[in-house]
Amino acid sequence: MSAVKSIFRNPPLLTFVLVALVWLIAGLTLRGFGAYGHLRYLLELAAVIGIAAAGQTLVILMGGIDLSVGAIITVTAILLPLISPAWDPTGLVGIALALAIATGIGFLNGAGAAYLRVPPIIMTLAMATFLQGLLVVVAGGSAVTVSNPAVILLGQGRPLGVPSGVLLWIVVSAVVLALIHRMPIGARFLAIGANPLAARLSGVSLTRNTLILYALSGFFAGLAGILVLGMNRQGYVGIGDPYLLTSIAAVVLGGTSILGGRGTYAGTIPGAILLVTTTALITVVNASPGWRSIMFGTLILALLLVSGREARR
């Protein structure tokens, strides 16, 4: 009994148990769900959400929110093929440039929030609107095909049978978890999220950490954009749109408080897998788009009731 209670007190563990249950039941009842290829495919899809949600987790932990994640993913996916120089056979220069642009956009978000004192939700929403307009100017609304070898390797390669996207996700997870739980800067982020005034009075610079955090969120969104581009081999306007809501949902399903100060990336990882699994199951049921949308919304609400509740005041 106390074991059950401790699971309910530990949101990341609870989400992991939920994922395991869903996979077990679906694997026993649906033909083909439990196949290695299918599960690997699910993890590959979850990797994109998980990487985009890494930045989102950090920002939400600090009490902010980043609504420009989807737009940054689209910007990276469209710009990368255009800016990859032809003289570079590895394609790494293009990746570095694209990541620098994504980080720069995130930095601008942070600058708006820190220096102009625009609330993050407005700043990132306005940035998303701005980028949406800029993209149509730059790309002209047509899809671009990627020929960058490093990006294709990232999206399609399978060293030792494991998709390289999943490997990238494992590396990102290790870095983010270490950042939050093993480094002083992670403690500062959590302190700001829990009580910004107390954090500032204790000598934590709000401006500096806000800039770092939104730049990091932009960087991870850019990384997710490169991965999506490699998996699709094409970038188009709107490619990143689905990842905005899923990145926030993954964070909240993992038990991180949307108000900041409480939570961990360890919850976001199973949260991302849970979201992808739910979407896959809904697709299997073979319903009309309307019913699919209803089921997705209802499931998110139901999962929230289990793992996302704010503490009683």
Place this chain on the structure above:
Amino acid sequence: MSAVSSSSWLYGAIQRRRNRGLGGLYLIVAAFLILYAVLFPGILSVGGFSKFTQNWFPLALVTMAQALLMLNGGITLAIGPLVSLGAVIAATTMDGVFGVPGGIVAVALTGLAIGAVIGAIVAHLRLPAIIVTLAGSFIITGVALILLPRPGGFIPGWLSNTLAGHTPVAFLLLVVVLVAWKAFLATPLGLGIYAAGDNPVGAFRSGVPVERAKVVAFALSGLLAALAGLFVAAQTGSGDPVIGTPFTLNSIAAAVLGGVGFLGGKGTMRGAICGSLLLSVMINVMFFLGFPPVAQYIAQGLIIVGAVAVPELLKAWRAKR
């Protein structure tokens, strides 16, 4: 006696704090309206004024729906889907046995009911509003898609002509809505919505039913958004399951332009209405000046950031001196 005068002093101070920045907003709105009238003198005729207010009316309604919740300390991302659902229900019920009145009642009841359910989940199950309305927006979009998979349906011609013809009916309706809002604010529950947003604990100790105020705020917000959908359906003459999508962002942008804050209690409804008018005029001006839709996005992003940043910077600059 002294207690009365001190409470009126407190009231005046609070009102001054709430109205700070509104004067500048009025000036900007007036400047844009004059610019608009100089560029397009057509607005000064009855027909031009009617068309202008008809473009503004649904935005004003959804801005009220959003501002109502932001003043209460919440937010909703389900405005767009609710507008779509209102339009779809209007277009599918008005050829039924109950005709137009039946359709209007159906739209209003749906908006109220959906809003109340979302409000009850937020208030009583203590889930964050931003996530609940996000999940809710998927469900509402799904319902709209099932009712009307592709644009169509039926709106009687006379209804379209009355609401979106050459008479300023939309403007009169807006006045009626605003008067009704003022009357509602005079009731304890109406004031409670503001109070609960400004200071939930203080409001609770003063006897405000904080949770009920929240449910009522969400229900009214749902009603306003669904009615905006009804108007959009009358304007376009049919229902469309995704027509409301841009309204989510625009409702937040207009409320923020009008000085409504995210943490509840900060801002006023008249500010929000002015914000929606400003946004509507700006969109119209850019459209008539021949800006491509792309430039509108870019300008809108810059304007929203500027509208929030400039007053903050001014405040910081004043504090330094």
